[in-house]
Amino acid sequence: MxxxxxxxxxxxxxxxxxxxxxxxxxxxxxxxxxxxxxxxLAETKRNYPTLIGDRLLVLAALNLCSKQVELKQRHAEELERCQQQVSATVEVISKAIGQV
Structure with a gap:
């Protein structure tokens, strides 16, 4: 570049x-x-050596997008898990405060 x-x-x-x-x-x-x-592009070319030009570029872009979608889904799942843990912790703290 x-x-x-x-x-x-x-x-x-x-x-x-x-x-x-x-x-x-x-x-x-x-x-x-x-x-x-x-x-x-290099990885896609190794896997599909006959692809050239736009077809190679589009397949590489689709592979990147697929990875991005997967990461976004895993992030959402992890965020939900963390939110559940925080909610459970808040509930325990609220109960403990109520007992004092």
Whole structure:
């Protein structure tokens, strides 16, 4: 990734250059996203060596989205579990305070 004077990042993906301007302070997030996408493309290419161009890009993007959906679901489940624990703790504390 190349950063120009104007804060525009030039990203090369599958041989094509894309000029992307990241919001101030988000340059590292963009760099991390580029690394993640390139890694996903390489993994997808290993698994499907005959895919090229847009088809490779779309399958890699779908794989990333699938992982994101799974992480979002696990996060929601974990959040629910934590909320149940907090509620149970509050209930125990409320009962203890009521006994004093």
């Amino acid at each position: 190349i950063i120009s004077k104007e804060g525009v990042n030039v990203v090369s993906i599958l041989g094509n250059d894309y000029s992307i301007k990241a919001p101030e302070g988000q340059e590292q997030a963009l760099a991390d996203a580029v690394i993640m996408l390139k890694s996903a």
